[in-house]
Amino acid sequence: MALANKIIIITAPSGAGKTSITRHLMKTFPQLAFSVSAATRAARGAEKDGVDYHFMSEEKFNEKIQNNEFVEWEMVYQGKYYGTLRSELEKIWAENKIPVLDIDVKGAIHIKRQYPDSALTIFIDPPSVEELRNRLESRGTENAVAIDARVNKATYEISFKNHFDKTIVNDQLQRACAEAETIVKEFISL
Ligand code: 5GP
DSSP, X not given: OOSTTOEXXXXXXXXXXXXXXXXXXXXXXXXXXXXXXXXXXOOOTTOOBTTTEEEOOHHHHHHHHHTTOEEEEEEEETTEEXXXXXXXHHXXXXXXXXXXXXXXXXXXXXXHHHSTTTEEEEEEEOSOHHHHHHHHHHHOOSXXXXXXXXXXXXXXXXXXXXXXXXXXXXXXXHHHHHHHHHHHHHHHHO
């Protein structure tokens, strides 16, 4: 299979460490390009528009749904929409690179259904739900109610892990990164 039209999807419950693993893969493989999603939530901390997300109003997001500009979109959290833009994937493919998507479990399943042969789905499994809660608490970016919502959602999402091509248990970040590297190297060389 040529490089063109491959997709790598990294999914996990929030706090399972998928962002760190995704960043590691982006640094390791020049053939990869991060697919910047559209999102209706506000930017956090040092996040930049067009780099972390294409931040936009709900109105603008709805317009893009109507125009069929999304490969998938989800209301990931109450009232907050996230979506993968077709234009983003096409831009990356045109650069002869492989898009890497950091998206939620439902979005990952949705895209895999559309690209069954060319998409690789990797599920990052937290060692336990308790550990996940600890990580979210020590990250300190959400309040207690938001953390509870994420932990409940995580429990639900873990129940879908059998839908994915590969599962990596993130018990130790360095080891998990190495495992992800091996999986991606193989996929790139197919
Ligand atoms: P956060 O608000 O913490 O940046 O991200 C919340 C969740 O939304 C994460 O689990 C992230 O993977 C997911 N997400 C980000 N972009 C997309 C997207 O385009 N589609 C879907 N379905 N989920 C996304």
